[in-house]
Amino acid sequence: MFLIFALITLLGAVAMFRSRNLIVAGLCLVLCFLGVAGLFLLLANPVAAALQIIVYSGAIVVLVLFVIMLLNSHEEEPAEHPRRIQRWLGALAAAGLGAGACKAVLSSPALARLGQEGPVKVMDLHQVGVSLFQQHVVAFEAAGLLLLAAMVAAVALVKKEL
């Protein structure tokens, strides 16, 4: 199961940046997100899987695709002066990010508990809510404030006369 979902995720991601067509790339991104949702399910976290689908594939990518469809050109333009250094910098940044993520996973305390067999506790909405509003309440409120500011800014940008 893990291999199937991992393959879906990787194929979606690779197909996304290989595709020259923006809409097809967006659809591949959705495929990638669905794979990630499947991986969340395997990690006994169905809430994260559902939210991944609702928020990322269901709302954000739809809006992005929507805007792209309203624009004229759906094809990516080839770069006028391809620069080697950009490509290398990009690869370097990706490698750094990958190494950081691997290190974070390998050094996490949950890894030591992996070998021990035990009843898997399924994450549910209740636990998510409790941890959000007890341990991470400041971050939660800050994110809410940020989103509100973004919303006000978006309205102010779009509206001609306030």
Place this chain on the structure above:
Amino acid sequence: MPTLAHLLHLSPETLWMVAKVLIVFGGPFTLASLLTWVERRGAAMIQDRIGPNRAALFGKWRLLGLPQIAADGIKAFLKEDLVPPHVNKLVFWVAPLLTFLPAVMGFAIIPFGQSFVSGGQTYHLSLLDPGNGMGMLYPLAIGSMAVYGVLTAAWSSNNKWSILGGMRASAQMVSYEIAMSLAVITIFMRAGAYDPHQIIQAQWGLWNVLPQFLGFLVFTTCMFAETNRLPFDFAEGEAEIVAGYLTEYGSMKFALMYLSEYVHMVTASALIVTLYFGGWRVPFVADPGVWLSVLAFLVKLLFFCWLFIWIRWTLPRFRYDQLMKLGWKVMLPLSMANFLFHAFLMFKRG
């Protein structure tokens, strides 16, 4: 159940799983094809016409036009599968699947009857057993994927009418999703749970529709918008954009997309029944048993399917700006008011 499983040389769990998959994927599909007939005959009834009555089995039995379903199916299968030359081939082929899959997957979480015990084991009448952790988030997630069918079909057709219809439909689906989610969250809050089995359990004695009538109204309206049914039927419009995102589709691809609208309708009705009308509960019966509970669920489901058709042939369409105004300026505030009101009530009671 165990004896039947023994006869088939299967374990009871496997047999039950196979049976459930057949019911959950075949049931809504069959119902949807029946609904196409109900829609035509119902429309005819409301408009004082006769409706389809020419198709006949072996040229003899007309059965109130029921063989029309089979005739349509055979026609769709045998028609030439035309792919216009200017379309994006890959996406054009995938779009009917993207429309159809979310439609049939949504039903998997709905409990369509009371759980029963047989041979010391409990059998739940929903494809996903209770306690899976997804609960009612699952239909929301699957429902939000339904936009892609419309979007991809519209864009890949490479046609002005298609893209206009697709844009309208997807904008409408995204707009109404917010009000719908808020209405559903109010249900979670009142029931203290988000698993459909527990939501139905919590509706013993009093169906949610009475204390949350406002939420019910908002949710049902949003369901009409999500399924692209009249009065929010903006994906199509014969006078302005031909058949909208379906314009370039023909034969079985068209039939699949057309049918998925009806499957969506069945799933939407099932959601309304589960959230607001007590699911499989029978009034004044504490323990209805399997058959009675399934029957009760079916009756409620069919009523709401009929309501979808009834409204389609009764109400005129909205204009597009009216639809957006209704969604953002009426439905969303109403949904929020409903949510805050119930939160306040719960806070008062402690």
